[in-house]
Amino acid sequence: MPLLEMTGLSKRFGAVAAVDHVSLAIEHGELFALLGPSGCGKTTLLRLIAGFEAPDSGRILIDGSDVTAVPPYRRPVNMMFQSYALFPHLDVAGNIAFGLKQEGMERRRRDARVAEMLALVQMQAYARRRPHELSGGQKQRVALARALAKMPRLLLLDEPLAALDRKLREETRLELIGIQERVGTSFLVVTHDQEEALGMASRIAVMDHGRIAQIGSSAEIYERPNSRFVADFVGAVNLFDGTLGAGFNTLALAVPGFAAPIPLPEGVDLPEGSAAALAVRPEKLCLSDAPPEGIAIAATVTSVGYQGGLSVVHLATASGQVLKAQMPSAKAAAYSRGMVVWAGWNTADAVLLKQ
Amino acid sequence: MSRRITAFRAAALALGFGFLYLPIALLVAYSFNGSRLVTVWGGWSLRWYAALLDDARFGEAARTSLEIGVMAASLALALGACAGFALARFRRFRGRLVFSFMAMAPLVVPEVILGLSLLLLFVASQGLIGWPANRGIVTVVIAHATFASCFVAVLVRAQLAGFDRSLEEAALDLGARPWSVLWRVTLPGISPALVSGWLLAFTLSLDDLVVASFVSGPSATTLPMAVYSSVRIGVTPEINALATVFLGVVVVLVAVAFGLIARQERRRTVAS
């Protein structure tokens, strides 16, 4: 049985459907990410799971029992807030102990649990400090410890890394993964940063305008996006629009600018003549001086963006389409603005997207 | 902005505060005047403070006013905090319009109307059910609590408007029921409004002449009532001493309150 199951969940605010018939299941012990641009409804969905909003329709089940009408203080779910929401009039230990006091845990066990949590987030020395004396990263640890203190079955994290600077983000990301594995609680992370989602989660749901666009593992979402939206939102991508037509054996995609129709990476059940697109990730786009054997198009280098170990070469085709090719900087050094090269890829490296 | 504007602003402040504080400064100065007359300066003297201490009327009246003030302020705090919270948090409920009118009107309705209406209520009630048998401290406390609670409600509402609701949600999320959230998170969070609300209610009660005159009885003369009857007879310099003592006490109280609030604000702005 899944830990969390949502069926047909909807929530409107005025005329806008923030969450539109969402169905989703999260398993025990997994680190799940809810990814999407701002306004896609992910925060609303989080609040519905936590119990701060009541859905207009649909059900929420935790371990099989229906919690749709259950108030937030009775759900086995805890949340780590984006603003941390630490109680300013309590010290760190008091904040962490808050939930334990509410459930009536007796003093000795409570103190032991608080110490355990402080050790988990490595804040033992800060037990007596007040929230206003802590840095952003420290506040976050306390917020995490507080949310985990009650050993909830599901922990909701609202944009946990958004307020941190880049270096701290990396470290914190790894720490969160470590803590999740150690504690075994399911984590549901809401974020708009696809790098964060891809790096942390075992499974991701991409949301768009209140609906789930795609659910899958990080690799699936990245390598096999099922729509333009997902392909474009998660990572950079080169999109080639065309029409399905007759190929060598089966259907192929006729794209303007290419000499011949491009063979499809896999079978497709669309009729001939329908519009479709091929998605090629920048790291799969190969550049060569001479026209290669397989699929390729001529393009002019417009700029080379140095990013440290990797570089991104931007190109423009004759029709004006901008392409991006990513490669180790050593290789990218060979290219400069104005050079005409051939950009191509292996058939299997592309993904077919229906329009 | 140009220097002319800054000079204008400085002048506005100087004149404004001068206007506000001239009477107060004079009161304090003349409380130390050895001579009885305002027209003559008789050297520094504490005789009026001594006279004040000896004066039984003012002592008794001060005690009465303090008793009433503490009770009325505490009652006003309870009522006003409930009203302020309800109006700030519950957007729609049956009777909200009437409720918000009742919570606002006493702020501005002229005191003579408040006083007269309450007295008539007490008289009618006495006729009907025998209570209140005698008007005095209890009736004044009720009257003061009624209009002071509206001031408390305003302060509470204002502070709740800026209160971080995610703190309440975090508390709910951690298992606290709504009453627990209110008691353990919200009230501590708005404590500046509660402290300043109590002090404001206390001061309003201490300062009230008109309402108390209507609803009080022969047994309970408040300090303003004693001062008023004294002033009508003729100006006595003891009043200056009384005013200065009053001022001193209030300054200390208000400074403490502001200090507490400022400390809370500093904590709050850093916390988030």
Next chain:
Amino acid sequence: MTIWGWRRWVLILPAFAWLGMFFLLPLGIVAAISLSQSADAIPPYLPLMSSGPAGLESHATLDNYRLIGEGDLHAYAVSLVYAVVATALCLLIGYPIAFAIARAPKTWRGLLLFFVILPFWTSLLIRIYAWIAILQPTGFLNRALRALGLIDTPLLLIYNDFSVVLGLVYAYLPFMILPLYGSLSQLDESLVEAAADLGARPAGVVRQVVLPLSLPGVAAGALLVFIPAIGEFVIPDLLGGPQTMMIGKVLWQEFFDNVDWPAASAIAVVLVALLTVPLLVAQRLLEREPA
């Protein structure tokens, strides 16, 4: 929030009941008593209805209102004028002060506001009494002017319109400054700078940008001064002359001096009726989320 549910009534009902019983109900009783007749009894009025030889007979009368129409209308008009003048002056004096505080460096603002509010927290009665000492013919102001050689004979500064208006402005100035400050402090600095950048000179900036945006504060302040000022008693009583007939004073005298409770009640009813429109406007203004 649905989370509160039925619990909200636990917070609402006690306060609702209290205010209903000790604010609204009394007003209703005032209206009722305004229809009764004065009597030599305790309490000093006839009950509205009593059982007489012919069954229930009513003692209700509109005499009190008739008397107001004959004698006291003047007092209402006078009170209105005083209140309007005081409000206008409070606005004129209070606006620059509020403006100056709002533009002061952040660290100063709290302190300045503290000093604006402080007088409000000390006894109004005593401060008004201080003005008597200042404005008297032998008072501080006259003596200072004489000492400076500006006048020969003392000016009549007290027990007239001047002192009453002065007292009103003095008492209600903080009530004007605070809402004005609230409005002005929210004014976005960048708006003022943008206006200046677009070529407006300082006076123009104030007129076209600052004033319109501070109107909510102006409205709130005006109502907080005007409404209570109309019914003010202490100031006309202490600082006004025998001919200063503000309606609050009239009510007091009818009640305490003439012991005519029904007449006082009628005066109160008419006063409340007069204030209904301003009260409703204040209700709408203050219902909008205060900052």
